[in-house]
Amino acid sequence: MSTRLKVEKRVDVPSWLPLVTSIGSVVLAFIIGGIIFKIVGGKPFEAAKYFYQAVFGSWAVFSDTMVKATPLILVGVACAIAFKMRLWNIGAEGQFYAGAFGASLVVLIPIVPLETTPKFIVIGLMMLFGMIAGAIWGFIPGYLKAKYKVNEIITTLMLNYIIINWNNFWIFDKWSDRGFQMTATFDRVAWLPRLADYAKQIKAFAGVTLHLGVLFGIVAAAIVWWIFRYSRWGYEIKLIGDNPEAARYAGIDISKNIILVMAFSGALAGLAGMSEISGVVHRLQESISPGYGFTGIIVAWLAKLNPFVIIPVSVLFAGLIVAGRELQPAGLSFLLQGIILFMLISSDVLLRYKIRILRTDEEAA
Amino acid sequence: MSSTTPAVEMKDIVIRFPGVLANDHVNLTLRQGEIHALLGENGAGKSTLMNALAGLYKPVSGTTKVNGELVDFNSPKDAIAKGIGMVHQHFKLVPTHTVTENILLGMDEPRFLMNLKKYDEKILELEEQYGLYVDPAAKIWQLPVGAQQRVEILKTLYRGAEILIMDEPTAVLAPQEIDDLMVTMRSMTDQGKSIIFISHKLHEVIAVADRVTVLRKGIVTAHGKSLEGLTKRNLAQLMVGRDVVFSVEKEEREAGDVVLEMKDVYAKNNKGLPALQGISLRVHSGEILGIAGVGGNGQSELAETITGLRECEGLIEINGEEISNQPPIEAIARGVSHIPEDRTTVGSAPSLSITDNMIMKNYNQEPIGNGWSINFARAGEHAQKLKEKYNILAPNVRTPAGKLSGGNLQKLILAREISSYPRLMVAMQPTRGLDVGAIEAIQSLLLEQRQSGTAILLISEELDELLSLSDRIAVISDGKIVGAVLAEDADINEIGLMMTGGTDD
Ligand SMILES: Nc1ncnc2c1ncn2[C@@H]1O[C@H](COP(=O)(O)OP(=O)(O)O)[C@@H](O)[C@H]1O
Ligand SMILES: [Mg+2]
Numbered sequence: 023m024s025t026r027l028k029v030e031k032r033v034d035v036p037s038w039l040p041l042v043t044s045i046g047s048v049v050l051a052f053i054i055g056g057i058i059f060k061i062v063g064g065k066p067f068e069a070a071k072y073f074y075q076a077v078f079g080s081w082a083v084f085s086d087t088m089v090k091a092t093p094l095i096l097v098g099v100a101c102a103i104a105f106k107m108r109l110w111n112i113g114a115e116g117q118f119y120a121g122a123f124g125a126s127l128v129v130l131i132p133i134v135p136l137e138t139t140p141k142f143i144v145i146g147l148m149m150l151f152g153m154i155a156g157a158i159w160g161f162i163p164g165y166l167k168a169k170y171k172v173n174e175i176i177t178t179l180m181l182n183y184i185i186i187n188w189n190n191f192w193i194f195d196k197w198s199d200r201g202f203q204m205t206a207t208f209d210r211v212a213w214l215p216r217l218a219d220y221a222k223q224i225k226a227f228a229g230v231t232l233h234l235g236v237l238f239g240i241v242a243a244a245i246v247w248w249i250f251r252y253s254r255w256g257y258e259i260k261l262i263g264d265n266p267e268a269a270r271y272a273g274i275d276i277s278k279n280i281i282l283v284m285a286f287s288g289a290l291a292g293l294a295g296m297s298e299i300s301g302v303v304h305r306l307q308e309s310i311s312p313g314y315g316f317t318g319i320i321v322a323w324l325a326k327l328n329p330f331v332i333i334p335v336s337v338l339f340a341g342l343i344v345a346g347r348e349l350q351p352a353g354l355s356f357l358l359q360g361i362i363l364f365m366l367i368s369s370d371v372l373l374r375y376k377i378r379i380l381r382t383d384e385e386a387a
Numbered sequence: 388m389s390s391t392t393p394a395v396e397m398k399d400i401v402i403r404f405p406g407v408l409a410n411d412h413v414n415l416t417l418r419q420g421e422i423h424a425l426l427g428e429n430g431a432g433k434s435t436l437m438n439a440l441a442g443l444y445k446p447v448s449g450t451t452k453v454n455g456e457l458v459d460f461n462s463p464k465d466a467i468a469k470g471i472g473m474v475h476q477h478f479k480l481v482p483t484h485t486v487t488e489n490i491l492l493g494m495d496e497p498r499f500l501m502n503l504k505k506y507d508e509k510i511l512e513l514e515e516q517y518g519l520y521v522d523p524a525a526k527i528w529q530l531p532v533g534a535q536q537r538v539e540i541l542k543t544l545y546r547g548a549e550i551l552i553m554d555e556p557t558a559v560l561a562p563q564e565i566d567d568l569m570v571t572m573r574s575m576t577d578q579g580k581s582i583i584f585i586s587h588k589l590h591e592v593i594a595v596a597d598r599v600t601v602l603r604k605g606i607v608t609a610h611g612k613s614l615e616g617l618t619k620r621n622l623a624q625l626m627v628g629r630d631v632v633f634s635v636e637k638e639e640r641e642a643g644d645v646v647l648e649m650k651d652v653y654a655k656n657n658k659g660l661p662a663l664q665g666i667s668l669r670v671h672s673g674e675i676l677g678i679a680g681v682g683g684n685g686q687s688e689l690a691e692t693i694t695g696l697r698e699c700e701g702l703i704e705i706n707g708e709e710i711s712n713q714p715p716i717e718a719i720a721r722g723v724s725h726i727p728e729d730r731t732t733v734g735s736a737p738s739l740s741i742t743d744n745m746i747m748k749n750y751n752q753e754p755i756g757n758g759w760s761i762n763f764a765r766a767g768e769h770a771q772k773l774k775e776k777y778n779i780l781a782p783n784v785r786t787p788a789g790k791l792s793g794g795n796l797q798k799l800i801l802a803r804e805i806s807s808y809p810r811l812m813v814a815m816q817p818t819r820g821l822d823v824g825a826i827e828a829i830q831s832l833l834l835e836q837r838q839s840g841t842a843i844l845l846i847s848e849e850l851d852e853l854l855s856l857s858d859r860i861a862v863i864s865d866g867k868i869v870g871a872v873l874a875e876d877a878d879i880n881e882i883g884l885m886m887t888g889g890t891d892d
Binding site: 029030252253254255257260261264265267268269270271272273274275 | 445461694696714715716718719720725727732733734735736737738739743746747748750751756759760761763
């Protein structure tokens with residue numbers, strides 16, 4: 023008597039299954055990563071311990087992870103809202119840079135006298151300028167698509183290069199700090215408050231770099247969740263995403279929504295750029311993003327466009343970025359990222375099919 | 388295999404979907420060389436049963452024998468290997484490829500070099516054999532629906548199908564094409580093929596089938612009955628489980644004020660060619676104006692210009708207010724509701740829930756819409772109420788619309804369009820592809836609307852339907868209104884003549 027595997031199409035997906043397969047794939051990815059690590063002569067358990075320590079080991083390193091997760095959350099949410107409408111905004115990277123540039127204007131022009139203006143006004147203005155700049159960078163491809171049916175994948179991608187070089191022009195030529203490829207450090211009034219700033223009052227906060235930006239991320243996720251779940255606009259977005267013909271028939275202005283969604287998505291990515299320069303680098307410089315705008319696409323996708331799920335997924339990816347600095351060989355972290363992605367994508371098959379184990383004598387004929 | 392061994396014998400087939408028992412111990416026996424009709428209302432479980440026979444679904448229990456041999460299909464490939472081919476209602480063809488390329492798609496031969504000419508020849512022979520004519524070198528998108536269907540049939544024949552399943556093949560065809568199809572089916576059975584023919588239209592079943600199996604809500608109510616001596620009324624009763632009135636009662640009613648006025652309207656079709664060429668017409672409150680015509684003579688464009696979905700020249704007024712070339716929201720705001728020609732690509736959003744689909748036209752109005760937000764609790768109640776009132780069969784209002792059967796989806800659209808108390812209703816082929824039970828329900832709903840003073844523009848290719856529902860009938864041909872008559876003294880032959888009069892072939 024032998025057994026045989028049988029693959030069948032699922033008719034319905036139990037609501038717990040996506041969660042189980044997602045967590046399962048991450049665990050499996052770590053196991054496979056460990057085995058590979060062993061084969062190349064490493065000590066997987068030691069490495070796992072280091073990995074854990076490097077990501078969650080203490081408040082200080084966990085806060086590092088959260089600092090890296092912050093832009094991912096914002097960019098992930100930005101991508102989620104565009105993807106919900108099947109608008110392929112792959113220009114979050116550029117919108118991130120635009121946001122950084124916009125926010126920097128407040129300090130570098132400066133728009134308000136930095137010595138006398140209260141911190142919350144400076145920060146508020148930086149947020150506003152960052153979001154407007156990001157929104158403009160989203161608006162352009164949105165407008166081109168709505169009015170002239172220009173493919174947004176191409177335009178958003180190309181605009182990434184434009185804004186990065188635009189930034190470089192200003193950094194190298196106009197605002198260069200003594201010839202370096204960066205501007206001078208911003209006045210402290212333009213820094214987002216960090217936990218470390220309160221070390222005097224609370225000892226445990228010493229050296230903890232977590233800044234206010236993480237709240238922007240959580241609030242943005244909550245707002246977009248509400249938009250998807252309860253708002254008229256979210257309903258319109260879902261309808262257009264599912265069937266644009268039906269949306270037009272329902273009287274929804276599709277062009278207007280393309281422009282709005284792209285601008286909104288750009289504004290959120292722009293806010294990520296603002297939060298990064300105001301909370302972490304404290305100046306405008308050449309490379310402020312190790313590809314957050316692109317990782318955000320993956321994050322949004324893996325979270326199945328659910329804004330709240332984007333938060334833990336961002337933390338996971340941030341952990342991999344942070345661990346990548348600690349682990350040797352450094353490539354291991356990328357390897358893990360790759361395996362996780364692979365596992366998650368293939369686990370989708372389990373959502374669509376089920377596998378039964380049959381004994382051969384059970385079968386008919 | 389002796390000739391008395393049934394071609395197919397399905398026994399005690401059970402197929403379950405969440406919340407629905409789609410097939411409940413169903414038996415079906417297809418004899419060699421017969422045309423066997425599978426009849427049933429929408430959602431009765433016909434497609435499900437046939438998808439199981441074609442290897443797409445897996446029954447929970449039950450056995451299937453093909454030519455006396457017990458089979459257990461895991462994929463359509465297994466079914467094809469046993470000589471079973473299915474022509475689905477929605478064609479699965481690649482529009483930019485030629486007929487031959489589509490037929491060869493997925494076959495092991497040719498392996499590398501296409502040598503299309505040689506295969507064109509082979510396919511021509513096959514066409515010759517069954518009288519299924521279509522140019523093998525034509526691209527799919529250039530072909531009318533009827534020809535595309537012939538390609539689907541050729542595809543299964545080319546794969547050596549001995550048993551053909553045709554899922555509602557007539558739903559997409561014009562009357563002449565239906566006659567052609569029936570001739571083809573006969574020629575196929577004459578050459579030894581066996582056919583399962585799914586249809587809603589009783590007269591077609593009577594005209595072409597040898598025996599019939601009837602399904603009602605997943606249960607067999609007639610198993611392989613011979614059609615001899617069965618009347619339309621018998622069949623309808625088996626199908627819906629009660630007596631069906633075939634002609635709906637229309638009450639007398641004086642028409643009121645003009646609701647829709649069109650003057651000299653011109654519009655182009657999707658290919659940029661003239662589709663409407665100076666249409667002028669009026670529809671009064673409480674009146675049904677029927678538009679008769681052979682499909683593709685400007686009907687779609689007519690509905691779309693009125694509802695704001697298509698640009699036009701000329702004047703369109705609703706209650707004296709001009710709405711030509713305004714966005715669709717303007718027509719909606721003036722009480723124009725629209726039952727679109729295509730339920731799935733225009734009328735609904737398949738992966739959204741029944742509730743989401745039900746509020747498509749009123750999500751921005753109190754009490755559902757509420758400033759920036761939507762009151763989804765109320766939306767759910769609204770959908771639940773309509774689901775019950777219009778008897779939409781689905782597990783619950785959270786079910787995605789794409790899971791509904793055609794009739795239930797049409798009821799959803801109708802429920803939504805009627806519940807807005809429209810002043811003008813543009814109904815395009817509202818009963819196309821539906822079964823008698825649903826047709827009766829939908830026709831009565833239209834008459835109820837007329838009674839309550841709605842002006843209705845009914846565009847249909849079913850002359851019987853137009854004659855029994857309309858107050859006046861206008862005939863459209865080549866984008867022009869070529870004649871108009873009062874329904875009570877309309878002569879069906881005369882209308883038929885006008886319908887074809889404007890076209891060349
Ligand atoms: N893939 C599916 N998932 C869930 N329910 C389904 C699915 N396919 C069909 N159904 C349900 O099963 C029943 C039978 O459907 P179907 O076989 O399509 O009916 P018919 O072809 O007779 O109109 C209906 O209630 C339908 O809603
Ligand atoms: Mg069906």
